[in-house]
Amino acid sequence: MSDFVSVDKLTLAYGDTVAVPELSFGIGKGELIALLGPSGCGKTTTMRAIAGLMTPKSGTIRIDGRDVTRLAPSLREVGLVFQSYALFPHLTVFENVAFGLKMRKAPNIRERVMAGLESVGLRDFANRLTPDLSGGQQQRVSLARSLVVEPKVLLLDEPLSNLDARLRLEMQMVLKDIQKKTGVTMIFVTHDQSEALALADRIVLMKDGRIVQSGLAEEMYSAPRSRFAADFFGFENILPGRDGGLLAWRPTAIRLGDGPHEGTIRGMSFGGDYRTYVIDSALGEIKGSVRAGLPAFGEGEKVRFDLPEGEAVRLEAA
């Protein structure tokens, strides 16, 4: 295998409860991938096993050709940005970032720490204590602390979920920039499909400790293969087709106002560009979106609609 990080038949358990059974996947050098899934799907457990914070029951983890499965976290050359940032509260920003370099007795610590702080825009904060910083700043300190030791793999736990919309975009650009400049392989964990789509080159979608589907972000978005994947990526209408297979439509693919089916508007939510209606019909509950500029339907109003087969995604499995 030529994968930079490879996980092979990895089984992870808490006591007798198996959280991840025989998981296998590979990541190329310099790739930015997302482990995506609902809470309890095993994504965080998998990340902790790669970091060495959890000992696998069986299976192997390799980083850059070396078997690290039983290696102490400190010897794996990985970095981890915790969801809570996990900064050392008794140390300044500078000392936090310098921590890993000091442990390695690295030369030029001062210059490397300042360069690391520069790269996350916190050069002027070197002497501050970390509890005084905002959440976004703490996260960037945590990022710099992980990066200055030049890890082979950078792991990030829900890197965008604690940030507001503006900071999210900023952090997204910081991370993309780091990927470009350092070429570090990055794995991040998230439960939010929009985060995964925005940041990742490739997405590994997980459920109950197993991979449901993995592929390029765009491919996952436009061509989910299973009901679970389709549902996760916003195909809210999943119905059996004429041949017995399953077809999935996004609300925007449903045509309202004309068509062979009829239903009653039960509710509406306004989403800026679109109004999304919930329609009760003989086919079950249908969600259809209409551009906000067009005339609106009222609650209780009868409406005709069409499920264009050309716009549907055909699912392979239930």
Next chain:
Amino acid sequence: MKPSSTATGTIIGLTLVFLIGPFIVIILAALTAGNNLAFPPDGLSLKWFIKVFTVESFRISFFISMFLAVFGTLTALIVGVPAAYAIARYDIPGAGAIQLAVSSPLIVPGIIVGLALLRYLVIPTGFTIMAALFLAHAALILPYAVRVVTSSLQNLRVDVEEAALILGCSRLGSFFRVVFPNIRGGILAAFILGFVTSFNQVPVSLFLSGPGVRTLPIDMLAYMETTYDPSVAALACLLAIMSVGIVFLAERFLGFSRYV
């Protein structure tokens, strides 16, 4: 003043009178120029404060009490900090039972602990009184050490230690580099609490005394039985001032009350 605040004021006033009143009585009694322990004092002088330092047995028992308080507390911390760490960080079987066992010196009356140690440790095994005292004091302080340190460990997130592991620390290294600096205040608070508890301990020490081996409070009791002069009051004043001083400094520099 509204009736409710009059009531509140009265209660606060009475509380202060009962808390501070005896202290004032003792100070005044110690300042007497007469030869009897009496209140109000018979003239004012510092002669009893000076007398305290000339009593040989007070000097000896003061050093015994000091030794027990300092080394008993250190021993309790050496045992208690790892115990607190294990209780706070690991899902150890029987953690509840351990916590209860550790707290038992708080629950079992000191008189019984002292009697039991004398009857079943010192008499049959020939354990020295000093060794039994040391053991008893360390055990009495242990609950405070475990409790105070556990609560300051619970304020430190586990992932901070994990971050240290990933950045290159060993388990032990992460304890000394990351955990210890963050619970230092709690450990110092436990030390002060343990020190004061040990120093003022009476019931256990009452049974564990022998020729030449007495803690200061017990020595004061024995002194009063034979000599009813105000030097005991003077000594009590000096001890109270020492305790208040320690707690004041701890509060001033550590915010002691956060940990207790």
